[in-house]
Amino acid sequence: MHAWPASEVPALPGKGRDLRIHDTATGGRVTLAPGPVARIYVCGITPYDATHMGHAATYNAFDLVQRVWLDTKRQVHYVQNVTDVDDPLLERAIRDGIDWVGLAERETALFREDMTALRMLPPQHYIGAVEAIPGIVPLVERLRDSGAAYELDGDIYFSVEADPHFGQVSNYDTELMRHLSAERGGDPDRPGKKNPLDPMLWMAAREGEPSWDGGSLGPGRPGWHIECVAIALDHLGMGFDVQGGGSDLIFPHHEMGASHAQTLTGEFPMAKAYVHAGMVALHGEKMSKSKGNLVFVSKLRRDGVDPAAIRLALLSHRYRDDWEWTDEVLETAVERLGRWRAAVSRPDGPSADALVEELREALSDDLDTPTALAAVDRWAELQTAEGGTDESAPGLVSRAVDALLGVAL
Template sequence: MHAWPASEVPALPGKGRDLRIHDTATGGRITLDPGPVARIYVCGITPYDATHMGHAATYNAFDLVQRVWLDTKRQVHYVQNVTDVDDPLLERAVRDGQDWTELAERETALFREDMTALRMLPPKHYIGAVEAIPGIVPLVERLRDAGAAYELDGDVYFSVETDPHFGEVSNLDAEAMRLLSAERGGDPERPGKKNPLDPMLWMAAREGEPSWDGASLGAGRPGWHIECVAIALDHLGMGFDVQGGGSDLAFPHHEMGASHAQVLTGEHPFAQAYVHAGMVALGGEKMSKSRGNLVFVSALRRDGVDPAAIRLALLSHHYRSDWEWTDQVLADAVERLARWRSAVSRPDGLSADALVDEVREALADDLDAPAALAAVDRWAERQNAEGGTDEGAPGLVSRTVDALLGVAL
């Protein structure tokens, strides 16, 4: 599966700061110190309805991570998956009378278009669950043969009790885990499981649903968590720098994935930092496909909204905060974009050297994009009111906003 085209990232004078970021597992900030190549895995979409503002906010957060790393003169090895076979996708296809593969391909293509328009840097590897199945099956077999997985009516489950580190990602108690498991795709009430929290690794073939050859597992399809583990281990290996996604993935998805990988390899941790973006609401409720309260990037683009304004609307909220999309949020972003473009359109201006440092420091401080925007606001306000004599300043501001915030002026 191919990703989307990359926009050029301008080089800035000097060197950026190392990233200090909130780690869900420890509950505090850690300073990331990757080697020459920083490694990041971000969980992708299930392509039956793409791309709403909740998606966009999440991918915007991890685009900033990439940009901060690139500004430190590192390379970035970014991997993202597409869960192109799963219950919600199959259910939507049945509801709409569509072929599930056509639905997945169409929505994935739309997601690529949205990411391109928003100038999100693409992953080096963009892998679908279906194409990953040949690598998933041996991992499930290894877990089963090691006694870390068991069969139940043809399905194969992972035993969470085989990982001594289980629970260290989300730091939730058993009851909270059980409630979230039921809410987020698990089956804690299924009779016969060793532990209600045990997640499915391999689902035996169901009538009327797609299935693949699972070798000794029999025909079926993979569970959700093992999909990402197989892709991450194949392309990044253990101990990569950042595992990213929305806050609703901390449990069960990232918790279970970490346990799968740790039992498979005997190493810990799966990732150095678990980083989670907040949820976006609409009308007082979390924006979600199940509720149908969605604002789509593609719909805004069709209505003529500049993608740069959409991106500024996302950047105006700290990535870890939960916030609500409103018409005013977008209107403020449109106005900000106009002010910034007016400021950099002059042939000369106020010195921007200090601004570059301010934006770098804000983003290195747990991706504080609102502080970065405020710094540019201050420069633009003075530039529009007073002007200056530095011929290189407007261009430097444009390159800084482009390189570090992904906004083209």
């Protein structure tokens, strides 16, 4: 599966700072100091209704992580999946009376278009669940053969008790885990499971649903969590720098994925930091496909909204915070974009050297984008009020905003 084209990231003078970021597993900030190549895995979409503002906020956060790393003169190895076969996708296809493969392809193509418009840096490896199945089957077989998984009516389940570190990503108690499992695709009440929290690794073929050759597992399709584990281990290996996604993936998805990987390899942890973006609400409720309260990037673009303004709207909030999308949020972003573009359109201006360092410091401090935007606001205000004589300043501001915030002026 192919990703989307990469926009050029301008090189800035000097060198950026190492990223200090909140790690869900430890509950505090960690300083990430990768080697020459930083490794990041971000969980992708289930392509049946893309791309709403919650998606955009999540991928914006991890785009910023990449930009901070690139500014430190590192390379970035970024991997993202597409869950192109799963119950929600199949259910939507049945509801709409369309082929599930066509639905997945259509929505994935739209997602690529939105990511391109928003100047999100693409992954080096963009892998669909279906194409990953040949690598998933051997992992499930290994877990089963080692006693870390078991069969129940043809389905294969992972035993969470096989991982001594289970629970150390979310640090949730059992009651909350069970509640979230039921809410987010698990089946804690299924009779016969060894532990209600045990997640499915391989679903035996169901009548009327797609299935693939599972070798000794029999025909079927993979569970949600093992999909990402197979892709991450294949392309990044254990101990990669960041496992990313929305905060709704903390449990069960990232918890279970970590346990799968740790049990398979005997190594701990799967990732050095588990980083999660907050949820975006509309009319007082989290944006959700099931609720239908969505604001789509593609709809805004069709309505003539500049993608750079959409990105500025996302950047106006801390990535970890839950926040609400409103018309005022977008209007403020549109106005800010206009002010910034007017400021950099002049032939000279106030020195921007300090501004570049302010942006670097803000972003290295747990991706503090509101502080970064305020710094550019101050430079633009000074440009409007007093101007300056530095002929290089407008160009430097434009390059810095592009390189570090992903906003083209």
